[in-house]
Amino acid sequence: xxxxxxxxxxxxxxxxxxxxxxxxxxxxxxxxxxxxxxxxxxxxxxxxxxxxxxxxxxxxxxxxxxxxxxxxxxxxxxxxxxxxxxxxxxxxxxxxxxxxxxxxxxxxxxxxxxxxxxxxxxxxxxxxxxxxxxxxxxxxxxxxxxxxxxxxxxxxxxxxxxxxxxxxxxxxxxxxxxxxxxxxxxxxxxxxxxxxxxxxxxxxxxxxx
Amino acid sequence: xxxxxxxxxxxxxxxxxxxxxxxxxxxxxxxxxxxxxxxxxxxxxxxxxxxxxxxxxxxxxxxxxxxxxxxxxxxxxxxxxxxxxxxxxxxxxxxxxxxxxxxxxxxxxxxxxxxxxxxxxxxxxxxxxxxxxxxxxxxxxxxxxxxxxxxxxxxxxxxxxxxxxxxxxxxxxxxxxxxxxxxxxxxxxxxxxxxxxxxxxxxxxxxxx
DNA sequence: AGCATACATGGGTCCGACCTAAAAATAGGC
DNA sequence: GCCTATTTTTAGGTCGGACCCATGTATGCT
Numbered sequence: 516x517x518x519x520x521x522x523x524x525x526x527x528x529x530x531x532x533x534x535x536x537x538x539x540x541x542x543x544x545x546x547x548x549x550x551x552x553x554x555x556x557x558x559x560x561x562x563x564x565x566x567x568x569x570x571x572x573x574x575x576x577x578x579x580x581x582x583x584x585x586x587x588x589x590x591x592x593x594x595x596x597x598x599x600x601x602x603x604x605x606x607x608x609x610x611x612x613x614x615x616x617x618x619x620x621x622x623x624x625x626x627x628x629x630x631x632x633x634x635x636x637x638x639x640x641x642x643x644x645x646x647x648x649x650x651x652x653x654x655x656x657x658x659x660x661x662x663x664x665x666x667x668x669x670x671x672x673x674x675x676x677x678x679x680x681x682x683x684x685x686x687x688x689x690x691x692x693x694x695x696x697x698x699x700x701x702x703x704x705x706x707x708x709x710x711x712x713x714x715x716x717x718x719x720x721x722x723x724x
Numbered sequence: 725x726x727x728x729x730x731x732x733x734x735x736x737x738x739x740x741x742x743x744x745x746x747x748x749x750x751x752x753x754x755x756x757x758x759x760x761x762x763x764x765x766x767x768x769x770x771x772x773x774x775x776x777x778x779x780x781x782x783x784x785x786x787x788x789x790x791x792x793x794x795x796x797x798x799x800x801x802x803x804x805x806x807x808x809x810x811x812x813x814x815x816x817x818x819x820x821x822x823x824x825x826x827x828x829x830x831x832x833x834x835x836x837x838x839x840x841x842x843x844x845x846x847x848x849x850x851x852x853x854x855x856x857x858x859x860x861x862x863x864x865x866x867x868x869x870x871x872x873x874x875x876x877x878x879x880x881x882x883x884x885x886x887x888x889x890x891x892x893x894x895x896x897x898x899x900x901x902x903x904x905x906x907x908x909x910x911x912x913x914x915x916x917x918x919x920x921x922x923x924x925x926x927x928x929x930x931x932x933x
Numbered sequence: 934a935g936c937a938t939a940c941a942t943g944g945g946t947c948c949g950a951c952c953t954a955a956a957a958a959t960a961g962g963c
Numbered sequence: 964g965c966c967t968a969t970t971t972t973t974a975g976g977t978c979g980g981a982c983c984c985a986t987g988t989a990t991g992c993t
Contacts, residue, residue, distance in 0.1 A: 525960080531971080555948060566973045568951095577949065646855045671899060675924050678891035686887045690880060715884050739990090740940080764979060775942045777982090786980070935993090942987075950978085957972070963965085 535573045538563045542570075542580040547630050551581065551638040578644040581635065588623045589651045591616075592681060593659035605660065609680055610716040613687070617708045620701060624684070624708070625691025632695045649688075653681035683715045744782045747772045751779075751789040756839050760790065760847040787853040790844065797832045798860045800825075801890060802868040814869065818889055819925040822896070826917045829910060833893070833917070834900025841904045858897075862890035892924045 541563045545554045556577060560567040574580045582588075592609060599608035616624040627635075635641045657677035660666050666673045690711055694704045750772045754763045765786060769776040783789045791797075801818060808817035825833040836844075844850045866886035869875050875882045899920055903913045 530958090534971095556950090557948085568974080569972055571950075572972080575950085643852050643856065646859060647852065650855055671895075671920055672923070672927070674895045674898070675892060675927055678895045679888055679928075682887035682891045683884060686880075686883045689883070711880055714881070718881070718884055719888075743941095761979095765981090766979080777943080778941055780981075781941080784981085936991105937993105938989105938991080940987105940989075942985100944984090946983080947981085949980095952977080953975095955973080957970100959970075960968085962967085 534565065534569070538565065538570055538573055539580060539583060542574075546581060546634055551634055551641060576644070578641055581641055582644055582648065584622055585648060585651075588648055589655055591623045592652055592677075592684060593655040596656065596659050596663070605663070605665075605676070606680065606716060606719060609684075610712070613684065613712045613716070614709060617705050617712060620705060625688040625695075626701065626704070627692075627695065629695050629698070632692050636692060636696070649681070649685050652684075653677050656681050679719055683719060687712055687715055743774065743778070747774065747779055747782055748789060748792060751783075755790060755843055760843055760850060785853070787850055790850055791853055791857065793831055794857060794860075797857055798864055800832045801861055801886075801893060802864040805865065805868050805872070814872070814874075814885070815889065815925060815928060818893075819921070822893065822921045822925070823918060826914050826921060829914060834897040834904075835910065835913070836901075836904065838904050838907070841901050845901060845905070858890070858894050861893075862886050865890050888928055892928060896921055896924055 538559065542554070542559045545559060545562065556570050557567055559580070560570045563570070570580075579585070591612070595608050595612035596605055599605075613624065620626040635645060654677075657670075657674045660677055661668075661670050661673035663673075666676070687708060691704060691708055694707055699707070747768065751763070751768045754768060754771065765779050766776055768789070769779045772779070779789075788794070800821070804817050804821035805814055808814075822833065829835040844854060863886075866879075866883045869886055870877075870879050870882035872882075875885065896917060900913060900917055903916055908916070
């Protein structure tokens with residue numbers, strides 16, 4: 516409790532992770548088979564062999580069963596800025612980080628299987644949750660920029676710059692989904708996005724520093 | 725029917741508008757009194773003296789009862805671009821239109837009473853709907869830009885530029901809400917926004933043309 | 934005036950979100 | 964190893980929003 520780090524190897528922790536993973540896997544399978552809105556929480560619980568409330572405990576909202584990378588997704592840009600080498604302009608750091616994410620086929624920039632892409636884009640609830648995540652990402656970046664020496668104190672400018680930069684990432688994410696839906700394979704998508712990313716960041720004014 | 729313009733003075737049309745307006749007014753009053761989530765559709769229907777389904781017929785989603793300016797809100801930017809004088813750069817048109825909207829205290833750029841602002845921002849459902857409207861606004865602008873001679877054919881660039889421009893409007897809208905919540909009166913808000921708008925558009929690269 | 938259309942009604946279903954009390958499982962002290 | 968405190972899971976329920984249907988009623992058109 517005090518030493519809250521009840522090591523993640525404890526029986527309790529392990530079982531929790533197992534239960535969580537099992538629920539998530541079963542839910543994903545059902546969603547891909549039949550579509551997001553046509554699977555109910557009760558069905559997932561039944562299929563996973565747990566109580567309805569257990570599903571809700573692990574995933575407060577149904578959308579969380581699908582979009583389970585929230586933390587990483589939201590923090591991506593703020594982290595890239597915070598961890599950049601001293602003296603590097605913000606825009607350069609984000610351009611670099613984007614290229615890296617594409618090279619690594621990271622989900623946070625839009626890499627996913629076609630069925631998953633369709634699942635998310637065809638469901639109003641999931642699309643709404645994705646918008647919310649983009650919004651949180653932009654806010655996190657704005658907070659980080661406001662804490663930077665260069666922008667310090669000027670919150671409005673920080674928010675404006677964050678909107679420009681996060682906006683580029685968001686459009687590129689949508690482009691990734693579009694390409695995947697159009698049937699391009701991962702390698703093609705990566706190639707096109709690398710070039711699109713370069714163009715996107717060239718378009719941006721040298722804002723931030 | 726064929727000459728579908730069954731003039732809006734017909735009895736049927738008038739009654740429809742009355743019913744709609746009456747439901748909307750009563751709903752707004754209840755929401756401001758008790759908060760969005762603590763008023764049910766059934767209560768609104770009862771207070772308005774109509775059937776539950778009638779409320780649903782006019783306002784398919786509960787959020788529509790509050791955010792009833794969707795069409796105007798969504799079209800604002802695309803329209804400003806479409807209707808600008810020949811030869812005027814896109815960015816200039818939007819800068820001009822923003823100043824005009826502020827001068828006119830238009831709701832589409834964030835002018836509203838403080839209770840209304842709190843109502844919207846404190847409700848997850850309404851905040852989500854607002855995000856959706858911003859998204860639709862950006863898409864409408866992107867579509868308009870893609871149809872412009874200068875950007876024609878390059879959809880990705882159109883989407884990137886639209887994100888930058890619509891992003892500025894979105895941040896300025898949030899700033900308006902923030903100022904209103906902080907207790908500034910309409911005149912103060914207008915003054916601050918006029919200046920903030922100028923800064924926001926200065927920050928943007930000369931994109932679009 | 935009469936007929937087709939469109940609107941409103943009431944009665945229902947379904948599901949996600951949430952609650953509560955109690956049961957089951959585990960961790961830690963002894 | 965046992966007992967107790969804590970955490971996790973369970974069962975069964977309420978509530979509200981979205982939706983559907985058949986029916987009734989009012990309006991517009993000819």
